[in-house]
Structure formats: C-alpha cells, structure tokens
Amino acid sequence: MLQKFFIKSFMKQWNFGNYTIKFWDGETVKIGNDKPKFSLILHQPIPFKLLSKDLSLTFAEAYMEGLIDIQGDYDEIARIIYLHSNRKYLKKYQNPNISSKIDQNKESKNIKSHYDLGNDFYKIWLDETKSYSCAYFKNPTDTLYQAQINKIEHTLKKLNLKPGEKLLDIGCGWGWLSIIAAQKYGVQVTGITISEEQYKEAKERVKSHKLENLVEIRLQNYQDLQEKEYFDKIVSVGMFEHVGAKNLSLYCSKSKEVLKPGGIFLLHSIMVMFEGETNAWIDKYIFPGGYLPSLREVISILSEFDYHLLLAESLRFHYAKTLDIWDKNFTQNLDKVRLLYDEKFIRMWSLYLKSCASAFRVGSIDLFQLLISKGANNELPLTKEYIYQ
Known part of the structure; x- marks a missing residue:
C-alpha cells in the first residue's frame, strides 16, 4: 500500500532514537538497535490529504484525527523530532573538516x-x-x-x-x-x-x-x-x-x-x-x-x-x-x-x-x-x- 511505503521511507530519516511503528494490518517495524522507548500505533491508513513531506505534521494531524495513538515516552519523541528538524545544521557543523587537525603544529x-x-x-x-x-x-x-x-x-x-x-x-x-x-x-x-x-x-x-x-x-x-x-x-x-x-x-x-x-x-x-x-x-x-x-x-x-x-x-x-x-x-x-x-x-x-x-x-x-x-x-x-x- 502506498501509504505504508510513504511512511516507511520517511521514518528512515527519524533514525535518532529507538521506537516501533505498528501498522493497521499488524505489521510492526522497529527503528534503532536498543529497547524501544515509544510506539506509534496506526489504526488505519492515513488519508493522502494528510500526507506531507514533514512527517511531524503528518503524524500530528493524524493524531488529531484519531488515526494514530502514542504509547511510551513523549520526551523521546520530542527529542527525535528536534534532532530531525535540525539535521541539516547538525550535519553541517558536527562534521568539521578533519584536515584542520593538521594545524596542530x-x-x-x-x-x-x-x-x-x-x-x-x-x-x-x-x-x-x-x-x-x-x-x-x-x-x-x-x-x-x-x-x-x-x-x-x-x-x-x-x-x-x-x-x-x-x-x-x-x-x-x-x-x-x-x-x-x-x-x-x-x-x-x-x-x-x-x-x-x-x-x-x-x-x-x-x-x-x-x-x-x-x-x-x-x-x-x-x-x-x-x-x-x-x-x-x-x-x-x-x-x-x-x-x-x-x-x-x-x-x-x-x-x-x-x-x-x-x-x-x-x-x-x-x-x-x-x-x-x-x-x-x-x-x-x-x-x-x-x-x-x-x-x-x-x-x-x-x-x-x-x-x-x-x-x-x-x-x-x-x-x-x-x-x-x-x-x-x-x-x-x-x-x-x-x-x-x-x-x-x-x-x-x-x-x-x-x-x-x-x-x-x-x-x-x-x-x-x-x-x-x-x-x-x-x-x-x-x-x-x-x-x-
């Protein structure tokens, strides 16, 4: 189903933590290598009108509509959204040019x-x-x-x-x-x-x-x-x-x-x-x-x-x-x-x-x-x- 493909593709970008996604057909996808801290439970397919490139917006609107429930640590969700939202900046600054180390002398x-x-x-x-x-x-x-x-x-x-x-x-x-x-x-x-x-x-x-x-x-x-x-x-x-x-x-x-x-x-x-x-x-x-x-x-x-x-x-x-x-x-x-x-x-x-x-x-x-x-x-x-x- 196209909705599942869309969600799975975008969830790969939310790779800063450990959680699970439980789809409406019973399939469960685990993100991260450690014990999940929360779960997103999708009760039914998300309508195309709610699908957005901004996954935070997609899930928030789906939650408002009662299509999704959340179980677990909300703080961890907020942390992942925060890191995801700033990933372009983190990539820019947290990967400094290592060649600068040659300037130690x-x-x-x-x-x-x-x-x-x-x-x-x-x-x-x-x-x-x-x-x-x-x-x-x-x-x-x-x-x-x-x-x-x-x-x-x-x-x-x-x-x-x-x-x-x-x-x-x-x-x-x-x-x-x-x-x-x-x-x-x-x-x-x-x-x-x-x-x-x-x-x-x-x-x-x-x-x-x-x-x-x-x-x-x-x-x-x-x-x-x-x-x-x-x-x-x-x-x-x-x-x-x-x-x-x-x-x-x-x-x-x-x-x-x-x-x-x-x-x-x-x-x-x-x-x-x-x-x-x-x-x-x-x-x-x-x-x-x-x-x-x-x-x-x-x-x-x-x-x-x-x-x-x-x-x-x-x-x-x-x-x-x-x-x-x-x-x-x-x-x-x-x-x-x-x-x-x-x-x-x-x-x-x-x-x-x-x-x-x-x-x-x-x-x-x-x-x-x-x-x-x-x-x-x-x-x-x-x-x-x-x-x-």
Whole structure:
C-alpha cells in the first residue's frame, strides 16, 4: 500500500532514537538497535490529504484525527523530532573538516609565541596565582590576587560541582583553578595545556599541594582528547580565543564528544560585537592565529551541537579593571622586564595592555562566561542562587 511505503521511507530519516511503528494490518517495524522507548500505533491508513513531506505534521494531524495513538515516552519523541528538524545544521557543523587537525603544529607554535615567553616574565606583573584571564572584583578595593580567587570561585560555583565528579580544564594555564577545584570540591581534575612553561609549573604546583591523586596535568591539545562521554563537567577559561575561526566547530565537536550527556560546560572567552577579521597587529605580535568570535556566532555554533545555554554573564568591565592593574604592575616593574626583553618588546606589551583595557571599556570587545549543558539537563537547581550563596 502506498501509504505504508510513504511512511516507511520517511521514518528512515527519524533514525535518532529507538521506537516501533505498528501498522493497521499488524505489521510492526522497529527503528534503532536498543529497547524501544515509544510506539506509534496506526489504526488505519492515513488519508493522502494528510500526507506531507514533514512527517511531524503528518503524524500530528493524524493524531488529531484519531488515526494514530502514542504509547511510551513523549520526551523521546520530542527529542527525535528536534534532532530531525535540525539535521541539516547538525550535519553541517558536527562534521568539521578533519584536515584542520593538521594545524596542530602551527597552533602549538602560536601558543608558544605568547605563553612561553617565560614564567619569570609573567610572574613580574600577574598576581600570585599567575592567572592570565579576567579577574572578578566583588568590591572595587579587591586586590588583584583576591579578584582572581573570586573569579576562580565564581567560575567553579557555576558548575555546581559534586565530590567525585570528573572535571576537564581545557587550557588549564598554571593550574590554579584545577587545584582549587580539587581542594574545595573533591573532584577529579584533568587539566590540559599545550604550553610547556605552563605545564611544568602547573605540575609542580599540584605536587607541592599533594594533590597528585586528584589532579592530572597533561601537555595535550584538546584535539587529541580520547575519552568518550567521560567528564561530568568542563571548564575552559581564556582558551577558546586561540582555536581560530576554522576550528570553532571542531572545538565544540570535541568538547561534546568527551562530555557526558547532560554534562555542564563553562566557557569563559573574549568575544566581539560583530564578526570580522582579527586585528592585524594583535594577530602578528600578540596572539598569532587567534580569533575573537561574536556572541551570536558562538551561540549559533553551540546550538548546532545541541548545547543549551543556561546562563550568560558579561564581565567586560571586570576585564578592563584587570588589564589596568596588569598595566600598572608592568609599568612599575620595567627594570625587571628589561632584564628579559628589549625596549621594542616593552613598548609592544605596554600598548597591548593599554589598548585592550580601552577596548573593553568602550565595548568593542567583551568577556562572557557562558554556562551550557550538553542536551537538556533537568537535574539542575531551579534557580541560580547557589552561585551567590
């Protein structure tokens, strides 16, 4: 019968789950390899006037007419319809050009050009935690050190960590966030970086705090992560800006691959108002190969990977204040910097710190913390009060 042929042909496209179709003549067709979560029961042939290229519309109208009944999990039906409706986008973004992986050597070189300037250099003008990202000032009088501790605690609170959970820290820097996560929340932390200088010091910090049983620091590229749905939570602070425009989808694909279903991801990144080319000077001298996406660009790509936005917070003015303090520290310690670098470098770095602080103040760039979940997570607290308690 033509109606059965039509339905069977289109149901092959609804291949994102496990269910059965029971036709009016007793034939049962099973979709998926696992135990069915629902059944569509067709009591009689669907009239041609109800048949549509959009199978969701066809079944909905048939259900309205009493021609179909549904038994089982409605949530699973909604999930399948959602995935089917977005399959053209999922195909576009979830199959990134794997050839981009050959750029790992270039990416590593770019990171080294900035973060491997030397631990002694960064120690001159960063705080004791050596946090090289936006601080969080609860009070205007907070020291840089206190504000960086505030930032780490504010970030970790958003993740709602539980003892025993597995946390991935992508771009762990010098390791302070990984250490505090293990100390305060009792989670198992894997921190990865491709900066050899950061890797060496982060390993030493973990050892000095006697946390080897809870914290593992790896010299590893995010592209080489092998764990499948292993981590409960992911945090990435100040790393997303370095993956490059061509690898945004690859980054999202890889993070989704290693995160458990319903897992939580805190993405902390600089973003811009409008898409465009990276500042040529910044690209050549400060962050070669970097790319600042727009907020709407990031949200769009995340949604294609079924990442659900839970909370977005702008820390723009916090970053301007952070940069002002970094610039002050740098300027007050030029005698120490001159032991390491020449005047051309000093002027370059001073310009970088000052110009970035200004850019945040005028709003041409922003800093967002995006709290997202892999798929819908219905186990989270109803409100975000836990972040501020």
